[in-house]
Amino acid sequence: MTSEVSNLFYMARQPRPFLDRAEGIYMYDQSGKRYIDGSSGAMVSNIGHSNPNVLAAMKAQMDKSTFGYRLHFRTEASEFLATKAASMMPEGLDRVFFVSGGSEAVESAIKLARQYAITQGQASRWKVISRFPSYHGCTLGALALTGYDPLARPFDPMMRDMPKIAAPTCYLDRDNLSDEARGLKYADLLREEIIAQGPESVLAFIMEPIGGASTGALVAPDSYYARIREICDEFGILLIYDEVMTGVGRTGAFIAADHWGIVPDIVAMSKGFAAGYAPLGAVVAKASMVEALLDAGGFLHGYTYAGNPLACSAGLAVLQEVERLGLVSNAANMGDILKGRLTDLMERYPFIGDVRGKGLLLAFELVSDRETMTPLPKELNAYLTLVELAYERGLIIYSRRTRGGVEGDHFLVCPPLIITPEQIEEIMAILIDSLDAFARQNNLPVNG
Numbered sequence: 001m002t003s004e005v006s007n008l009f010y011m012a013r014q015p016r017p018f019l020d021r022a023e024g025i026y027m028y029d030q031s032g033k034r035y036i037d038g039s040s041g042a043m044v045s046n047i048g049h050s051n052p053n054v055l056a057a058m059k060a061q062m063d064k065s066t067f068g069y070r071l072h073f074r075t076e077a078s079e080f081l082a083t084k085a086a087s088m089m090p091e092g093l094d095r096v097f098f099v100s101g102g103s104e105a106v107e108s109a110i111k112l113a114r115q116y117a118i119t120q121g122q123a124s125r126w127k128v129i130s131r132f133p134s135y136h137g138c139t140l141g142a143l144a145l146t147g148y149d150p151l152a153r154p155f156d157p158m159m160r161d162m163p164k165i166a167a168p169t170c171y172l173d174r175d176n177l178s179d180e181a182r183g184l185k186y187a188d189l190l191r192e193e194i195i196a197q198g199p200e201s202v203l204a205f206i207m208e209p210i211g212g213a214s215t216g217a218l219v220a221p222d223s224y225y226a227r228i229r230e231i232c233d234e235f236g237i238l239l240i241y242d243e244v245m246t247g248v249g250r251t252g253a254f255i256a257a258d259h260w261g262i263v264p265d266i267v268a269m270s271k272g273f274a275a276g277y278a279p280l281g282a283v284v285a286k287a288s289m290v291e292a293l294l295d296a297g298g299f300l301h302g303y304t305y306a307g308n309p310l311a312c313s314a315g316l317a318v319l320q321e322v323e324r325l326g327l328v329s330n331a332a333n334m335g336d337i338l339k340g341r342l343t344d345l346m347e348r349y350p351f352i353g354d355v356r357g358k359g360l361l362l363a364f365e366l367v368s369d370r371e372t373m374t375p376l377p378k379e380l381n382a383y384l385t386l387v388e389l390a391y392e393r394g395l396i397i398y399s400r401r402t403r404g405g406v407e408g409d410h411f412l413v414c415p416p417l418i419i420t421p422e423q424i425e426e427i428m429a430i431l432i433d434s435l436d437a438f439a440r441q442n443n444l445p446v447n448g
């Protein structure tokens, strides 16, 4: 198929070649050109493409059944996956609700929180505080929590205005605070906001433990995480971790919360959960919350495709592969190597302002002045042009220009967790070639 005209549409015109096949970290278009999947799609394909064990599990499921509506049947695929997922989560997070994607997971998490509050006689609580910038999804409920103006503003009249606090963009701060003090400073913004809103009206706080698309792998100082948990507990507010991007090993822990020993009340997951083999996501919550809700008549929420056996067979096989191949620790180890190599680039390219992230959720940000972190001029459209230069050279990376409050072009380098040190060097070679071309195009300095 080669037609340029199509009946299909996405967010914008994206004249891309047709994908032919993919294997491991490599993807091939119909002309035979090879691409390194340096962003795992949109941080999805965590175990790489065409994993034979996942394909075999899906085929075996397909031979038995591909759909059983949840009101009519239980399926082993969904039961086994829920048990497996719960066993990999922190103690206490052991009830699993399936959905088909990240936005659905976030919608479900906030509705679960709301209904639970009602069962506790706290119907006055409905506000969900989130952060700015942030990304929680594109459905109207999740979008109301999303701190990213270009996507959200046109829909303002259709959404409840949800309160937002500043995300801990510490890399932009130029004060003399210690890391610990800075973490506490940002966390205390939550306390102030809860008090300003009236604690009895606040239902939950939702955060990406490590920022994804919105902030480019933004990690807060360690002190931030524990303090946020404390503040939520102080006011009886539910803590929701949006681990849609960070979950299932991406950051070098099964969920990112594990890095700090935090147990959120609710966790939203998707992306790496079935790693692109099927549309799947999950909300994992504390048993006490779910039991209260079921006792009170049930969860007033559910999707037709929830717990689809084919998707669940993929999810289960993915979690088994994550364990069998030791991908959580590989993400930590390869992440250290890749982060080191990206950091090395700062010597050659003075216009790289920051390298950040954890495990294999890594990003670099381009600036015109590293000292002041002044962004590159908007007109350069760096977030688009560098991605194109890399794409031409056979490397896929993911980028955004954050807008509103925080400005900057950042680039996520997040290969599948199966990556090897040799493949990291393949990524680096193309990235350097692309950055050199970008510097030439824009008259930016290059050292050495």
Ligand code: PMP
Binding pocket: 042, 101, 102, 103, 104, 106, 135, 136, 137, 138, 208, 212, 213, 242, 243, 244, 245, 270, 271
């Ligand atoms: N939350 C986070 C943190 C995400 O990164 C995303 C997707 N980028 C979503 C929610 C929404 O997921 P989906 O696109 O699958 O609806």
